[in-house]
Amino acid sequence: MKLILLGAPGAGKGTQAEIIAERLSVPIISTGNILKEAVREGTELGLKAKSFMDKGELVPDELIIGIVSERLAQPDCADGFILDGVPRTVAQAEALEEMGVVIDRVVNIDVPDEIIVPRITGRRSCRQCGSSYHVEFKTPKQEGVCDKCGGELVTRSDDEESTVKNRLRVYHETTEQLIDYYSGKGKLREVNGDGEMCDITRAILEALEA
Numbered sequence: 001m002k003l004i005l006l007g008a009p010g011a012g013k014g015t016q017a018e019i020i021a022e023r024l025s026v027p028i029i030s031t032g033n034i035l036k037e038a039v040r041e042g043t044e045l046g047l048k049a050k051s052f053m054d055k056g057e058l059v060p061d062e063l064i065i066g067i068v069s070e071r072l073a074q075p076d077c078a079d080g081f082i083l084d085g086v087p088r089t090v091a092q093a094e095a096l097e098e099m100g101v102v103i104d105r106v107v108n109i110d111v112p113d114e115i116i117v118p119r120i121t122g123r124r125s126c127r128q129c130g131s132s133y134h135v136e137f138k139t140p141k142q143e144g145v146c147d148k149c150g151g152e153l154v155t156r157s158d159d160e161e162s163t164v165k166n167r168l169r170v171y172h173e174t175t176e177q178l179i180d181y182y183s184g185k186g187k188l189r190e191v192n193g194d195g196e197m198c199d200i201t202r203a204i205l206e207a208l209e210a
Contacts, residue, residue, distance in 0.1 A: 003081070019201050056167040072099075088178075109200070116168065
């Protein structure tokens, strides 16, 4: 199964990708994770991407496609994969097709903006080890302190409210066009992403069989 998960920032794509990947025994190709790692390590790619990410803007297509092309060429992708965070534009989708990447299903996890904003702005990250928390859904034992290493919990720059709203604006202007793109190819399935995690997982698995 070669699958794309679509949805706005904070829609739960990453969480669902982990669950579905385990069920299907395929790797997750998460451009977000690859980019964040590059930023942490201060690589050339990371430095280029950081200036865009800090402003809530999309990383240019050529950087993203270069990352994905290298990753999909690895042996563990031969029997399928889940793309999380790519494509984000129709141009990226077309570039994937030109690379010969055939997608079986595209699942759009639909969540309203008014739910997404508090989801993202409530995130906290350990400055020291990178562990993730949330002010409502995953609170630390001691406020502002990481349970794992005792490091300070902070709000990442791309999780600030102004940046989140800009990320949503960019999503609606660019990435949302992919819904029509893949719908026209008969590959799109819609799933309600506002609910219990297990219910959303069940809906995605059902959508893959539809």
